[in-house]
Every structure is written in structure tokens, then in C-alpha cells.
Amino acid sequence: MKVLAIARNNIVRLFRDRSAIFFVFVFPLALILLIGLQFGGSFAPRLGVLAPFPGTVGAEILENLESADGVEVVALNDEASLKEGVERGSLSAAISLPADFDQRVAAGETSEVGFIARPGGVGSALQPVVAEVVARSVVAANAASFVAAQDLATFEEALVTARTVEAQLPAPEVRVSTVGEALFPASLGRFDIGASSQLVLFMFVTALSGAAVLIQTRELGLSRRMLATPTSVPTIITGEATGRFLVVAVQGLYIMAGALVIFGVDWGDPLSALVIVIVFSAVGAGAAMLLGTLFRNAEQAAGVGVIVGLGMAALGGAMLPIQLFSPTLQRIAHLTPHAWALDAFAKIRADGGIRDIGLELGALAAYALVLLLVASWRLRRAITRP
Amino acid sequence: MRNVIHIAAKDLRLRIRDKSVFIIGLIAPLALAFIFNTVFGGAFGDEGTFSPDLGIVESEADQTNSTLERIASQLGGPWKTFADPAAAEAALDDGEVEAVFVVPDEFDSNLASGQIGAIEVLGAIDASTSTQIAAGIARNYANSLRTTQVAIASAISAGGNPTEIIPAAIEATDRSLISLGEIDADVRQLDTNTSTVAGMAMFFLLFTAQTGLLSLLEERRDGTLQRILATPTRPASVLAAKSIVSIVLGVFSLLVLIVAGIVLMDANWGNPLGVALLVIGGVLAAVGISAVTTGMAKTPEQAGNIQGIVATVLGLLGGAFFPIGQDGGILAQITALTPHYWFSRGLANLAGGQPASEAFGAVAWLLVIAGVTSAMAAVLTRRQVSV
DSSP states (O other): OHHHHHHHHHHHHHHHSHHHHIIIIIHHHHHHHHHHHHHSSOOOOEEEEEOSSOHHHHHHHHHHHHTOTTOEEEEEOSHHHHHHHHHHTSOSEEEEOOTTHHHHHHTTOOEEEEEEEOSSBSGGGGHHHHHHHHHHHTHHHHHHHHHHHTTSSOHHHHHHHHHHHHHHSOOOEEEEEEESOOSSOTTOOTTHHHHHHHHHHHHHHHHHHHHHHHHHHHHTTHHHHHHHSSOOHHHHHHHHHHHHHHHHHHHHHHHHHHHHHHHOOOOSOHHHHHHHHHHHHHHHHHHHHHHHHHOSOHHHHHHHHHHHHHHHHHHTTSSSOGGGSOHHHHHHHTTSHHHHHHHHHHHHHTTOOGGGGHHHHHHHHHHHHHHHHHHHHHHHHHHHOO | OHHHHHHHHHHHHHHHHSTHHHIIIIIHHHHHHHHHHHHHHHHSOOSSBOOOOEEEEOOTTOTTOHHHHHHHHHHOSOEEEESSHHHHHHHHHHTSOSEEEEOOTTHHHHHHTTOOOEEEEEEETTOHHHHHHHHHHHHHHHHHHHHHHHHHHHHHHTTOOHHHHHHHHHHTTTOOSEEEEEOOOOOOSOOHHHHHHHHHHHHHHHHHHHHHHHHHHHHHHHTHHHHHHHSSOOHHHHHHHHHHHHHHHHHHHHHHHHHHHHHHHOOOOOOHHHHHHHHHHHHHHHHHHHHHHHHHOSSHHHHHHHHHHHHHHHHHHTTSSSOOOTTOHHHHHHHTTSHHHHHHHHHHHHTTTOOGGGGHHHHHHHHHHHHHHHHHHHHHHHHHHOO
């Protein structure tokens, strides 16, 4: 009973600070929304197209570019937005069709399509894609210009012939097929990956912010007074740990439910998801207790908590999917509990059950156990020290 | 004036003795910028040009496949060769290559006899851009075959002599009515390292910039403010002193971060005068915002909490953590309301050796933010310095 009273006291003190309500309940869901809006689309390089008067040939070029898979076409309105986009990096590359483009092609005259790519990055590699689409659209015109150059017909006559020939002759075929299994299945919703990343990120950051409360408990003299009552040290430590654990677990369940209801995030098997949240909450509680015993100044603990919370989230793949890391960095990432929790969420999203995530749960449980044991030992010293 | 200096000097000493300001102002931004660079730099490294890892299936049966040669000549970079499609697929699965060309053995001999075959491009499923580039190269070649083919057929139907037409058409293959020409532009974007350091520096600046003003509420709580005001010290002097502490700490932390960025993370900051102006504008804007949040609070804890929310929301919307609003739309307009956006934009304008004047626009916007927030703060903080 005393354990629960101590835990309750911790929670009350945390939520007396109104901003905690914002960071625990409002902010995570707002961030899932923001990241979903910003990154939910594709990662394809963006190709700007400036074609004020596309004409027949231009329209064909546009259509072929839009049907290309690995490129996202962005229509532009003026030269300034083309340059601005490429200079500032919002476009990887851009092409500009001259205004008299269609007329010149129809008359058999040469013209130039402007191409600009960011130096470095993926933009310059898009050049063959653009060149091919442009060339494909002028096959008949090029053939006609050859016929005219051979003095066999005028360009206009030859163009009519070439168009007929083009329609009748079978074309050399390029078959494109893909190999392997996708890292991010197409069925994945706009918010799905973001939701589990934000879940572990926020649970851990919230947990670490509890370290400051632990220091306050000592600063305010609460632990001294508790010890003066017939309350054993293990009871106090268990109470402090339970307080941390409950806050983190409640936040985790709240984010899960919120993301499910508001954004329709598919978490996979509910039982497994619940178990991951609970075990991860225990890891967070242990880390918070440890941090709370390493510092004596609440502000310093809060500052270090932000570094550790955000830093471990970045390293553990909660900011950028771990699949995009280099192999070495992927191994380093698995030093963080975040990576294990995210792996577990990925498995249950792919229709795994509780049996499939045994390894991940085991790793998380080991973290929780070690952190809680070390933290309890340190806390015992901190509060019994004269 | 002497009172202002006295109070400011006392506060600075107190802040330095309490180590928190170093953690928030220096260690946190540096540590996080370092981690972010390690993690994100590997995935979105802007070192060097993106070059897809491509391969060619070259079966021993046909070493003189001219189609393969033509494709290889377009690759530009190095490529791997595979003996058969199965080996290529295994390499694709392992991530060794991203896309592979498969040209059937009889493709060229069939071509000579007028039969058109198919070139195959195998791509790894998660390398759609590389696959698309490989497909572009293959299609480019197919298009040139196609143009020659259509040209020959059209010329013959127009009465040309095949023996003259065919060599002429093959020679004219690479001539096209349309060519791709380069458009010139500068780079006005920071490299990954510099932009993460800049983003983190500005994010934590909002916390550092508050420390000076926060002590106003602390002194009020502890009763020292009332004692200061009982001396011949005007409330405005107290406010000025507290603001000076915030500005000094803010400028100090930004300058240290800029230098540390160069030494530890190879950051490129551009024209020193332009950077200095941006630092001043950024610090003034951050102090103005902190003054508003401090003015809204009754206790130092409350002020710290409000600032935490404001700083985090502004940092996110300002693109301190990840780029925001590059696609235009409402996010692009919201992000322009944050000092983070203008600070980064000003630095980006200086990238590539531009003169300081390129940053003037961003500095002006930072000063506008500073002016508006200071005016609001002047009204809000009036009651806090009254006894």
C-alpha cells in the first residue's frame, strides 16, 4: 500500500506542472500528425518541370515523366521557382521546356531543353531518365529530319510518314522488374512507421524527465521524512520505480490508443503491442531512476535527460528508420532499447505474434532488469547517505 | 547605468557557478548535433555524387555484344559483371548492386536480321531511383535503335536507296532535334553537418536566452527583487540588466557552438560578417520570445515550462530537427514565422561564398521578430518588476 502511496505522490507532483500534460499527452500526437504530413508521402527525388506552353510533344514528355516510378514530378510556374527550388534543395533536379518548343519540333528545327540538377546528391543521376523521356517523344521528328536531310522529302511530308512507320514497327522493349522484399511494404499507412517511432521516443523522454522528480524528492526532504517513518528502503525504492513506470506506461497506452483512433494506425497484434509497451516502460523507469541518482541538481538532470532521450532515439532508429543505417551503425543502434522495441513493433505489424518477438522482449527485459537493479543500488546509497 | 552593470555582472557570476547553462547551452546542442550527423549523415550523406550501383549480366557465349558495350559506355561509373541472371539476382538481394542489365545473347544478331528483342533491367525493390536510372539508360539505347529503325523505314518508303540510307541512318543515330542544356544556379543550401549544428544551436538558444530573464522571477520569489527596487534603481534598469545577461549568454553559446562546429564537425559557416549579424539577430529574437514567455508566467517553474513548450514547438516548425514545409503549402508559411527558419535561411544564403549582404533579408526578419516580441514583453513584464 505504501508503495502505491509513494507512486501516487510522484505522479501528482509530475502533473502539477501543467506543461507535463502538454508533453505527455498533446505533443506526441501532434508530432505524429506533423511527421505524417511532412514525410508520409514518398522519398522519391523531386523533379521540377517548367513547361508554360507544352504543346503536343511537351505534353507527351510530361506524361512519360509522371509515369516514371522513382521520380516525383512537381509542376512549376516560373523560372524563379525553378532556380529557387534547386538552389534550396526542395527539388533534386528540374527541366525547362522553351516556350516555342512544340512549334520548333513541328517545323524540324532544333531546340534545347534546359536541365538543372543539384551538384552532388541524386539530381545529376536523374539526367538519363529525363534524356530518355525527351528522346522517346521525338523519335518520329528525328527520323523525319533525317529523311529531309537526305533530300528525299520535305520535313512535313516525312513527319507524316515517320509517324505511320513508328506506329507500325514493333519497338525494342525494355522490361523492368524488381527483385526482393520491400523494407516498407506498400500497405504501410502514412502514419504507421512514424507512430511506433514517436511512441518509443516519447515514452523514453517522458521517463527521463521523471529523473528530475526523483531529485526533487531528495531536495524537498521527502525521502528523509519517509525514512523516519516505519517504511523500509526497499518500499521507498519500489514506490519511486512504480511512479516512474506508471507515468510512462500510461503515456504509451495513450499514444497507442490516440494514434489508433485519430490516425487509424495499425499496431498489429494488440496483446503483443501491450506487452512491448509495458516492458519498454520498465526500461524507461529504470533509466530515469539511474539518471536521478547520478545528479544532484534537477536542472542538470533535465538537461542531460533531453540529450540522452533524443540522442538515444536518433541512434535507436526512432527518428530515421534503422533500415537506412549503415550495417555498422545498425549494430550500434541495437545497443539502445529503442532499436529492440522498434524491431518488435515492425514484426507485429508484419502479422507477427507474441512468439515472434521473444528475442526483442528478452533484450528489453534484460535492459529493464539491469537498469532497475543498478538504479536501486544507487538510490539506496543516495537516500541513506547521512 | 552602473546599477545595470552591477546586476548583470552579479547574475552572470551566478549563472556560471550553476553549471546548468553549460549543459543546455553548449553540451546538449553539440552532443545532439554529433549524434544526428552520425545517424542522418550516413543515410543522406551529401559527400560526392549519388551514383547507383549497377551491374551487367555478361554471359560467356557472346563477348562481342555491342549493345552491352553501348550501355556500359553510358554508365559513366564502374559496374559489376555477372555470369548469369541468377547470380545477379542474388547480388541484388544482398544489396551488392541496385540494378542490373540483362541483354539476351542473341539480341545483336537478331537486330542485324531486323528482329527486335528485349533488354531486361532487374532492380532491387528498395532502390527504385537507381532502377529508374538504369531503366533510363536502357531505354535511351532502345530509343536510339528505334529512331534509326524509323528513319530507315521512312527513308525507304520515301524512295531512298537502302544501301545508302542504312549506313547514313546509323551514323546519324546520335543527332537529335532536342538536346539537354545545362541551366546555371548557385547552391544555397547548407551541408548536412552545418545545418544540424545550426538547427540544434538555435533550438537550445531559446533555453539559454531565457536564463537571464528567468532570474527576474527567481529574485521576485526569493525577495531580492523587492530589495533591489528599494534602492535608487529603476525597474527598467533591472529589466535591462536581466536582458543583457540573456543576450550575453546567448551570443556566447552561439559563438562557441559555431567555433566547435568548425573544429569538431567540419561546419562551413560562410561570410563572418553575415554570420555575426545572424547571431545577433537570432539572439535578439530568442531573447524577445523568452521575455514574452517569462512575462506570461508567475513563477520561475511556470516560465521554464512555458518556454519548454514554445521552444520545442518553434524548433519543430522551424525545421531545427527535420526540414519542414519544402513542398509549399500551409507548413511553408508557418515555418517562416519562426526565428529558426530565418537563422538557417540566412546561413544558407551565405553558403557557397556569398557576400554578407545575402543575409541581410534574414537578419531583418529576425529583428522584426525581436521587435514585435520585445514590444509584447515590455507590456507583460511591467507588472513583474513592480513591487
